[in-house]
Amino acid sequence: MFVKRSVTSSMAKALVGILILSVLSTGLALTTLVDSLRDAEAVNIAGSLRMQSYRLAYKLTNGSNQLDGLLVQYQHSLLAPALLKLDRFYVPKDVREKYLTLRQSWHALETEIRAGHPESYQANVASYVDQIDHFVLALQRYSEQKLSIVATVSVVGYIAIIALVLFCIRFMRRQVVTPLKRLVDASLRMQQRDFNHPPLDVSLPNELGVLSQTFTAMSGDLAKLYKSLEHKVREKTERLQQANRTLEVLYSCSQALNAGQLDQRAFEKVLHIVRLSEQLQCIRLNVEDNVNQWQIGNGEPLAEQEWHALAIMQDNKPLGSLSWQQQQQPPHPHLMQSVANMLSRSVYFYRAQKQHMQFLLMEERATIARELHDSLAQALTFLRIQLTLLKRTLANSSPAAHEIIDDFDQALSDAYRQLRELLATFRLSIQDADLNAALKQVLEPLKLLTSARIQLHCRLASQALNAQQQVHALQIVREAVLNAIKHADAQEIVIRCELSPEGNNQITICDDGSGIDSLDEPEGHYGLTIMNERAVRLGGTLHIGRGKTGGTEVCLTFPP
Structure with a gap:
């Protein structure tokens, strides 16, 4: 210039x-x-x-x-x-x-x-x-x-x-x-952070024209710099606010997941917190099991709205996905990724917790089995030995004495057989928290006892049953399959696990055997009674009767 x-x-x-x-x-x-x-x-x-x-x-x-x-x-x-x-x-x-x-x-x-x-x-x-x-x-x-x-x-x-x-x-x-x-005037306005001052006369051919040009250029640069700084401060403020809100949401989710035992309600509470925080239309947690998946949702989905999803991984293995429908603005990606990571660990801990509870139950039942074996089983064995000695001693006694001895021998044999079944029941070992895998473990030793074909169709999610419910359900399935093998002479046994139309858990065991004649058990047999007691403990009902195509059908229905 x-x-x-x-x-x-x-x-x-x-x-x-x-x-x-x-x-x-x-x-x-x-x-x-x-x-x-x-x-x-x-x-x-x-x-x-x-x-x-x-x-x-x-x-x-x-x-x-x-x-x-x-x-x-x-x-x-x-x-x-x-x-x-x-x-x-x-x-x-x-x-x-x-x-x-x-x-x-x-x-x-x-x-x-x-x-x-x-x-x-x-x-x-x-x-x-x-x-x-x-x-x-x-x-x-x-x-x-x-x-x-x-x-x-x-x-x-x-x-x-x-x-x-x-x-x-x-x-x-x-x-x-x-x-x-x-x-x-322009300098006073700039002092008040007002860069929209009246235009200066930059066409003057003297020093003031040069000064006006320089001042205008400086004012423009300062306005751009100030706007840039305001934009950066606004961005930093928004980031800090978003980070604070993210931390609050993550803290609330962590509190929901750390409150006592992990269950479906804890996951639903986490989804509810995230949906309200990010103003989502609907959010779902989909967890994949070995053969099926279970789903927890919050909000009402819209059929015409697009779904967005994040994969839930644990040790580079997919566990499921976190999907949602947004209303207007998309949720913060870091928050959703953090929630997905938190849910992946929670799902892993949920399975580990459920498996741990099952291990505790199995350990407790194994302890009871050992106590029965060390006390009652040895006492029954001693009585059988004594009864054998008594038979030899009274070999020439009257027939009435032999009849009493035979009845006592039969009762002792039934008691010993029931004790063995009870010990086998208490020694049931479950190595997986997944219902489908646990059923397979229960059915594997039973397949060795029969030539009948045993089919399993499990559509119930793992989270539908807690550890105690799963143990009771497995025992009922085991008892029903054993009855079909021992008493019905079945050639095909089908186990179906699914949700009923009313939304309850339903386990059905069907066979093509001779069918059950009566629900009255013989003296000294308590299998059906125990099955009914287990159904009551599950808060459900047990229905035993003839199937539609013959054989026997055992239907267990209980709420999730």
């Missing part, structure tokens, strides 16, 4: 112009006045020529002997310095011509006087004096003209000076004062 016309140089030029005008007008006036100092003398001398002309005419008439002296005096007056300066170039031509004519006419008259012809002088003196009158009038007008010139030059000089001063004032107001006011 270059300065085309500096304010200093412009003001200097204006001041120099004022000074020049002042000097010119004053100098011209002074010069004219100086030149006019001898105008009065010239007028007086020219006026005295009239008197001297008449005096010569009078002396010629009287014959005076002073004629030579008068002629010399007249010549001296006619050639006086005040009149000789009239021959200069700046003197008006009319004055110079009249003065020259006057000198020529006097030369002719002087010649006539010296030639002794006074009558010729007297005849022409009147016209000569008339020439003098015209010459004096010309001198007077010339003097007045010089005074008019002085006045005109003075007035024109003053007018020019005043005009130049007004121009300087106007120039200062337009080129200096107004731009400075705008700069001051």
Whole structure:
């Protein structure tokens, strides 16, 4: 940026112009006045020529002997310095011509006087004096003209000076004062963080124009920088607020998952917290088991709305997905990813917790089995040994005694058989928290006892049963399958685990055997009774009857 016309140089030029005008007008006036100092003398001398002309005419008439002296005096007056300066170039031509004519006419008259012809002088003196009158009038007008010139030059000089001063004032107001006011106003607005100040005049060719350009560019840069800083501060604030909200949501979810035992209600509470926080239409947790999946949701889904999903992983293995439908704005991705990670660990802990509970139950039942084996089983064994010895001792006794001994032997055998079944029941081992896998573990040893084909169709999710429910359900399935193997002579046994139309858990065991005749158990058998007690503990019902195509159907229904 270059300065085309500096304010200093412009003001200097204006001041120099004022000074020049002042000097010119004053100098011209002074010069004219100086030149006019001898105008009065010239007028007086020219006026005295009239008197001297008449005096010569009078002396010629009287014959005076002073004629030579008068002629010399007249010549001296006619050639006086005040009149000789009239021959200069700046003197008006009319004055110079009249003065020259006057000198020529006097030369002719002087010649006539010296030639002794006074009558010729007297005849022409009147016209000569008339020439003098015209010459004096010309001198007077010339003097007045010089005074008019002085006045005109003075007035024109003053007018020019005043005009130049007004121009300087106007120039200062337009080129200096107004731009400075705008700069001051813009600087005050910028001090108040208002960058939308009125536009500055950047077209000025002086320093203030350059300053306005620089100030405008600086103001624009500061406005951009300030907006950028405001945007960054706003972004940081939003990030901090989002991080704070994310931490609050994660804390609430953590509290929900850490409140006692993990169950379906804990997962539903977490989904409810996330849905309200992120204003989601619907959110679902889908967990995949070995053969099926279980789903927990919160909110009402819309059929026409798009689903978004995040995979739930644990040790790089998929556990399921977290899916949702958003209303307007999408949820924060970091929050949803953190919730997905938290749910993946919770699902893993849920399975581990369920498996741990089952291990505790199995350990407790195994302890009871060991206690039964070490106490009751040994007592029954001792009684059988004693009964055998008694038979040998009373080999020749009466038939009535042998009948009593045989009944006692039969009762002891039934008690021993029931004890073995009870020990087998208590020693049931489940190594997996997954219902489908646990059923397979229960059915594996049973398949070795029969040639019948045993089919398993499990559509119940693992979370549908807790550890105690799962143990009771497995025992009922085991007892029903054992009954089908031992008493029905079945060739095909089908186990189905699914949800009933009412939403309850339903386990059905069907076989194609001979079918059950009565629900009344023989004396010393308690399998059906125990199955009914387990169903009551599950809060459900157990229905045993003939199947639609024959055989026996055992249907266990209990709430989730």
